Amino acid sequence: MCQDISFYANSFVQSLVAYRPGKPIAETARELGLNPEQIIKLASNENSLGASPKAIEAMQRAVGGVHLYPDGASYALRKRLAEFHAVEMEQTVAAAGSSELIELLGHAFLSEGKEVIAAQYSFAMYSIVARLLNARYVEVPNRARWIHDLEAMLAAITPQTRLVFITNPTNPVGSMVGQQELDDFMNHVPSHVVVAIDEAYIDFAAEQPDTIKYVREGRNVIVLRTFSKAYGLAGVRVGYGITTPAIAELLHKARSPFNVNLVAQVGALAALEDREHLAASVHMVEVGRRLYEETFAAWGMEYVPSHTNFILVNVGCGREIYQRALEQGVITRPMDAYGLPQYIRITIGTEKENTRCLEVLGMLLGK
Numbered sequence: 001m002c003q004d005i006s007f008y009a010n011s012f013v014q015s016l017v018a019y020r021p022g023k024p025i026a027e028t029a030r031e032l033g034l035n036p037e038q039i040i041k042l043a044s045n046e047n048s049l050g051a052s053p054k055a056i057e058a059m060q061r062a063v064g065g066v067h068l069y070p071d072g073a074s075y076a077l078r079k080r081l082a083e084f085h086a087v088e089m090e091q092t093v094a095a096a097g098s099s100e101l102i103e104l105l106g107h108a109f110l111s112e113g114k115e116v117i118a119a120q121y122s123f124a125m126y127s128i129v130a131r132l133l134n135a136r137y138v139e140v141p142n143r144a145r146w147i148h149d150l151e152a153m154l155a156a157i158t159p160q161t162r163l164v165f166i167t168n169p170t171n172p173v174g175s176m177v178g179q180q181e182l183d184d185f186m187n188h189v190p191s192h193v194v195v196a197i198d199e200a201y202i203d204f205a206a207e208q209p210d211t212i213k214y215v216r217e218g219r220n221v222i223v224l225r226t227f228s229k230a231y232g233l234a235g236v237r238v239g240y241g242i243t244t245p246a247i248a249e250l251l252h253k254a255r256s257p258f259n260v261n262l263v264a265q266v267g268a269l270a271a272l273e274d275r276e277h278l279a280a281s282v283h284m285v286e287v288g289r290r291l292y293e294e295t296f297a298a299w300g301m302e303y304v305p306s307h308t309n310f311i312l313v314n315v316g317c318g319r320e321i322y323q324r325a326l327e328q329g330v331i332t333r334p335m336d337a338y339g340l341p342q343y344i345r346i347t348i349g350t351e352k353e354n355t356r357c358l359e360v361l362g363m364l365l366g367k
């Protein structure tokens with residue numbers, strides 16, 4: 001009797017629940033028989049303004065050279081990032097999105113018996129990577145429901161703990177912790193633990209705690225940044241980490257040789273220089289965020305004040321409202337997989353997209 005091939009696979013991989021991304025526009029159009037142009041995607045916290053025109057131009061030029069392998073060390077990009085953050089180049093790691101860095105941290109530090117600590121309602125990749133490496137994932141309840149409880153996360157650290165993920169601002173909630181709380185945490189964290197501070201949404205926050213200083217102080221910390229959100233480059237996959245030379249070296253050993261593709265390296269470099277486009281993107285989000293918050297308040301709906309480019313809102317039955325909004329061509333993100341079945345998460349888009357989304361929600365919710 002033949003065994004199914006999954007019998008021979010790692011049981012901890014087989015039992016993994018794969019990451020479920022926001023529903024793509026093309027798929028939605030196909031399934032619902034809609035015109036893709038009438039569909040708006042507010043499901044994955046992408047930048048509705050698009051990428052910087054300068055980055056697009058630079059990438060178009062770079063495409064002609066794709067028969068050659070990219071710089072395996074992402075030299076030019078890392079050199080510029082080091083300058084930008086006032087650290088040494090040896091303190092930088094570039095990757096195919098910060099998701100890859102989360103995975104590389106797993107490869108470097110996790111195995112059976114080791115532990116990862118993260119907060120309740122965290123980015124799904126942390127638990128996926130823990131499980132992929134057969135490590136234990138420890139979820140620490142929030143304080144005041146929505147905010148990372150750094151004291152409790154500190155108390156959860158054991159001799160087996162290798163990684164602690166602090167998302168700031170958080171996803172899918174949109175809340176934040178401040179400098180003092182981070183300082184207190186960093187001052188007490190034991191030296192066998194690597195603290196990963198995931199700042200995917202930091203550009204949208206009014207106050208931005210200085211976390212690179214922990215790196216400069218030589219603590220076991222990595223600050224994760226991405227070009228997927230405010231910089232509008234989600235499709236080319238590029239992110240980076242600022243960390244100690246020792247941690248950087250480990251991640252370089254764990255990564256694949258040409259992990260950041262040629263177009264992405266060039267695009268990220270150009271996007272980083274276009275401060276005007278970044279400011280316009282942040283401004284669009286600030287204006288849209290206000291519109292959603294004011295509208296939800298007026299409708300008497302519960303939402304979480306956001307420091308990001310998305311908003312979490314209680315719509316009663318998230319899965320149902322998600323599905324009915326989808327049928328109207330508005331893709332949001334249901335939150336049942338995150339243990340929040342009453343909520344949907346909406347990415348803040350252009351004025352036109354936000355207005356359309358609120359119009360559909362108002363209709364569905366009888367507001």
Ligand SMILES: *Cc1c(COP(=O)(O)O)cnc(C)c1O
Nearest residue numbers: 097098099123171200226228239
């Ligand atoms: C989007 C996101 C990332 C990174 O995404 P990449 O596209 O892989 O760079 C990382 N962390 C959080 C919390 C995110 O929401």
